[in-house]
Amino acid sequence: MKAEIHPTYYPEAKITCACGNVIVAGSTVSEIHIELCSKCHPFYTGKQKLIDTARRVEKFQERTVSAKAKSSTTLGKKAKAAKRTTQKATKRAQKKPTTLVEA
DSSP: OOTTOSOOOEEEEEEEETTSOEEEEEESSSEEEESOOTTTOHHHHOSOOOOOSSSHHHHHHHHHHHHHHHHHHOOOHHHHHHHHHHHHHHHHHHHSOOOOOOO
C-alpha cells in the first residue's frame, strides 16, 4: 500500500443514535450521529415510531383529514344529477309568471 493516501482508520469509532444508543465500531470517522438504529428501528422493534424532521407526517395527516372531510361532502353522479334537476325545477318555477285574472 502507498503511504499517506488512505484515510485514518478509527477502530473504536462511536456511533450515537437519536434514541441514545451508542455502538462502537471501526470507521474512518471518529464520531457518527444517526437517526435510527437496531434498538429503535420499527422493523426490529415491531413498534411504529415516526421520525419527522421536515413536518412531512403532520402535513400528510392534515391532507388526509381534509380529503376525508371533502369526500363526505362530495356526491356521486346520480346524486349530482338529482340535485341539478331539483335546481332546474326551482328556477323554472321562479320564472313562470303567475296567472293574471283579468276583470
